[in-house]
Ligand code: NAD
């Protein structure tokens with residue numbers, strides 16, 4: 001029996017993880033669940049999965065959850081605040097930690113699980129984008145087993161030899177191609193994108209996901225973050241990483257080897273497949289996902305991405321090539337710009353403009369240790385919340 005901690009249990013990846021776990025109660029038990037403020041949903045999940053621990057980041061939500069759990073007679077211990085996240089991520093009894101918090105907030109708890117040497121199922125790509133070198137070094141030092149859950153990276157991982165683990169050197173690989181659905185605005189011209197609404201941006205054609213990653217998919221920033229993620233996981237230089245649009249989202253990514261063989265992983269666009277593969281690897285589990293029927297699947301299409309209409313992909317590639325602290329700058333600026341867009345404070349076209357302004361303002365920012373990375377992240381956010389991200393000159397240096 002393996003004990004599983006689900007960080008970000010109430011989100012899209014968290015809910016899919018609990019769905020897979022519930023199909024295999026003979027093999028997994030839920031040790032801890034965490035959420036930001038949605039105590040109603042976490043309560044429901046606690047009633048179903050009966051974890052030993054539940055963490056709510058918001059203190060008042062934690063109090064409400066605790067009272068409701070007591071009424072229900074459940075012995076689940078409730079922790080509050082961000083410290084609780086790191087505590088459950090590194091519990092001695094934990095075998096597997098699903099890192100499914102969205103954004104930079106996932107960095108510290110994910111790193112806590114890595115430091116504690118767990119099998120870490122990584123959905124939270126922003127953690128790796130912010131401080132990839134430090135993150136991968138910590139994986140090597142702690143002996144943690146890092147398995148990618150992002151569908152593209154999980155696909156790449158499945159195309160590699162079974163004994164391979166992220167962080168190890170790859171041999172015989174010529175290039176890696178990430179597929180991208182292209183999001184809801186594939187084929188649109190730049191002008192037409194200026195006035196799209198958050199509702200339109202969150203209507204993903206093939207995947208059902210949280211709102212932040214849905215907007216990232218619509219701007220193609222998601223694919224840019226994934227390029228950086230792939231670079232760190234598989235140790236591949238930027239010039240060997242490619243992106244191709246594939247609107248059906250059936251081929252999840254491909255690896256080209258030195259002899260020009262290309263191995264791809266195919267499947268339904270359903271996160272339960274990569275989640276189940278990470279939970280059981282190198283064994284296989286029923287994920288509850290329909291079989292893929294090649295006949296009814298029909299034709300598969302591939303096309304080049306449009307970096308003019310979707311500048312976020314180009315900006316991420318620039319940050320990846322620049323290296324140092326620039327991916328962290330890109331990530332922080334993007335998180336603020338997407339939150340502004342979702343809250344109606346900015347337009348869709350403002351996202352790449354704000355990110356580009358931040359990359360210019362913080363040009364040359366060096367990579368640092370954890371403390372420096374968190375300070376840089378905070379500085380970029382403060383700059384975005386001030387004047388800089390909205391088109392005015394930045395006043396102080398990075
Ligand atoms: P989501 O918005 O649906 O859920 C996010 C979860 O994180 C929730 O449980 C929420 O309570 C928690 N959370 C939010 N802010 C927090 C904070 N400040 N502190 C602690 N917890 C917080 O997001 P999602 O779509 O499930 O995505 C989660 C992560 O997985 C993201 O990094 C995303 O890029 C990645 N990912 C998601 C998918 C997908 O299909 N949804 C696919 C690949 C990768």
Ligand code: MG
Nearest residue numbers: 150151152226
């Ligand atoms: Mg992905």
